[in-house]
Amino acid sequence: MFQFSFLEIILYLVVILALLILKPLFQILLMKIKYGKKMYMIYFPLLGRGRQFQNQIQKYNDLYHFEKMIPQENPEVEMIVSNSFMGLTHVFLKPDHIKFILQNQDLYKKATKVFLFGDKMFYKGLVFQEGDEWKLARNVLSKSFEFDQLRARIPLIKRLCEEKFQSVQENEPINIINISGNIVGEVITQSFFSQSFKDLNGKTFLSELVNVLVSIISQYREAPYRCISRAFIFGESDYPDWTLSSVEKQLLARLQNIKEILRVSIKERQQMQNKPADFLTAYINTIQQNPNLTEEHAIQQYIMLIFAGIDTTSHLFGACCYALSIHPEWQKKLREEIQKQYGTYEQLNNENINISSFITNFINECMRMYTPVPYFVEREVKQDHKVGEYFLKKNSQVQLCILPNNYDVKNFSDPFKFNPDRWNKQIIDPFIFLPFSTGKRNCIGQHMALMEVKCLLIYLLMNFEVSLSGEKQVWSMKFVYTIQDDKFIQLKRIAK
Numbered sequence: 001m002f003q004f005s006f007l008e009i010i011l012y013l014v015v016i017l018a019l020l021i022l023k024p025l026f027q028i029l030l031m032k033i034k035y036g037k038k039m040y041m042i043y044f045p046l047l048g049r050g051r052q053f054q055n056q057i058q059k060y061n062d063l064y065h066f067e068k069m070i071p072q073e074n075p076e077v078e079m080i081v082s083n084s085f086m087g088l089t090h091v092f093l094k095p096d097h098i099k100f101i102l103q104n105q106d107l108y109k110k111a112t113k114v115f116l117f118g119d120k121m122f123y124k125g126l127v128f129q130e131g132d133e134w135k136l137a138r139n140v141l142s143k144s145f146e147f148d149q150l151r152a153r154i155p156l157i158k159r160l161c162e163e164k165f166q167s168v169q170e171n172e173p174i175n176i177i178n179i180s181g182n183i184v185g186e187v188i189t190q191s192f193f194s195q196s197f198k199d200l201n202g203k204t205f206l207s208e209l210v211n212v213l214v215s216i217i218s219q220y221r222e223a224p225y226r227c228i229s230r231a232f233i234f235g236e237s238d239y240p241d242w243t244l245s246s247v248e249k250q251l252l253a254r255l256q257n258i259k260e261i262l263r264v265s266i267k268e269r270q271q272m273q274n275k276p277a278d279f280l281t282a283y284i285n286t287i288q289q290n291p292n293l294t295e296e297h298a299i300q301q302y303i304m305l306i307f308a309g310i311d312t313t314s315h316l317f318g319a320c321c322y323a324l325s326i327h328p329e330w331q332k333k334l335r336e337e338i339q340k341q342y343g344t345y346e347q348l349n350n351e352n353i354n355i356s357s358f359i360t361n362f363i364n365e366c367m368r369m370y371t372p373v374p375y376f377v378e379r380e381v382k383q384d385h386k387v388g389e390y391f392l393k394k395n396s397q398v399q400l401c402i403l404p405n406n407y408d409v410k411n412f413s414d415p416f417k418f419n420p421d422r423w424n425k426q427i428i429d430p431f432i433f434l435p436f437s438t439g440k441r442n443c444i445g446q447h448m449a450l451m452e453v454k455c456l457l458i459y460l461l462m463n464f465e466v467s468l469s470g471e472k473q474v475w476s477m478k479f480v481y482t483i484q485d486d487k488f489i490q491l492k493r494i495a496k
């Protein structure tokens with residue numbers, strides 16, 4: 001049907017090459033001329049920052065070494081601009097710019113080309129919802145995430161800690177992320193469904209769900225060119241079957257299987273006379289009053305909470321364990337504080353969980369140095385506008401990176417030193433320390449996360465000495481910022 005001469009094919013290839021490779025380079029260079037030293041440019045054909053991230057790991061064992069060093073090595077830099085297959089990405093670093101973007105969320109929408117099968121997994125969940133649909137969902141879920149509601153979960157968390165740590169092998173590398181992730185996932189599942197689900201494919205339901213989510217998300221890393229070119233051609237929509245690899249087809253089938261189990265549970269709940277007071281009942285009541293909401297929303301909302309809640313919290317706990325191991329003096333102090341405040345684990349309850357400011361300071365310091373979410377979810381610009389002096393074009397990408405502020409001597413004296421006591425002094429600017437973001441789209445699960453990490457720390461330090469299991473730790477990105485090897489911790493029971 002189509003007949004092209006050799007010359008025409010060469011010409012088309014040159015045009016495609018120019019669009020994909022040269023256009024972003026020219027755009028970035030023009031911006032560099034305009035903004036000078038305030039802008040840091042990173043360009044690599046098609047892959048953008050991907051290559052720089054690899055270099056940071058190889059050289060410094062830390063994917064985000066560059067970001068941490070910005071205040072020292074490039075203090076004048078306010079914005080990093082790089083290319084990606086979706087266009088130019090602008091990373092804002094300064095509190096004023098971060099404030100503007102978080103306070104003017106209507107100028108942006110969350111970028112949704114990034115996740116394979118996102119529309120089937122969680123794009124109907126809170127993190128990605130927009131406008132009235134988001135408002136409604138946030139309203140329904142907010143009540144269940146208030147601290148007073150969450151406090152009722154403390155007996156469950158305490159029981160799960162005892163159960164999940166029981167079979168830990170002493171002085172052996174253990175997967176602390178997996179143990180804490182199971183606890184967090186169970187709390188989310190019980191809070192949402194008031195029930196657990198049967199094992200699936202030889203694993204617990206939660207392990208299967210997390211495994212499927214992580215495997216789907218890592219397809220971008222494992223087959224970047226296939227995923228990038230497919231998203232480039234088909235955008236966010238359903239990808240035709242023939243573009244899926246056999247691995248992707250299997251993952252999709254497992255995801256559908258999980259969703260079917262959740263769908264059955266929702267159907268059963270809809271028919272129940274006396275519904276338990278949990279997230280699902282709140283959601284079902286809203287669905288009944290709002291024809292635009294469906295069961296699919298409830299399913300994706302649950303998957304979203306698992307996705308947003310498990311890894312973030314368990315890796316924060318992992319970071320706390322890392323800090324305890326490399327600073328034995330703080331481990332000793334924290335254990336003494338916990339013993340002084342609580343005496344025995346039985347005495348920990350929903351009244352006294354927050355009495356120790358020292359535990360809060362310790363967690364804050366871990367979040368400052370090893371925050372699990374250093375980059376917020378990428379946003380797409382909805383209309384041309386300026387952030388400070390920086391012009392953003394419609395459809396370009398915006399990211400916020402909070403690490404440079406955490407390592408800036410202007411905000412935290414001696415920033416590379418681990419010092420929980422610094423948190424005794426109040427930080428003035430609320431846009432400097434943002435592990436959970438701020439404003440109307442802040443983290444809905446922050447009280448849940450902190451409560452869980454506190455319970456976990458109290459249990460851990462009352463029962464175990466914590467140390468590292470290996471010599472070298474590489475800080476990398478596995479959906480959240482974390483140590484690459486999950487088995488980096490070992491425990492030794494404390495004689496009582």
Ligand code: HEM
Pocket residue numbers: 126127128138188304305306308309310312313316372373376377378434435436437440441442443444445446448449
């Ligand atoms: C240490 C643990 C956690 C950290 C560091 C964290 C961090 C964040 C951050 C930075 C955001 C804003 C993202 C953005 O605007 O791009 C966010 C949003 C969110 N988080 Fe968390 N999170 C944690 C735990 C949790 C938990 C336990 C849950 C739920 C069970 C949760 C659910 C959510 C949801 C649903 C949103 C989106 C809120 C909205 O857009 O209205 N997070 N989180």
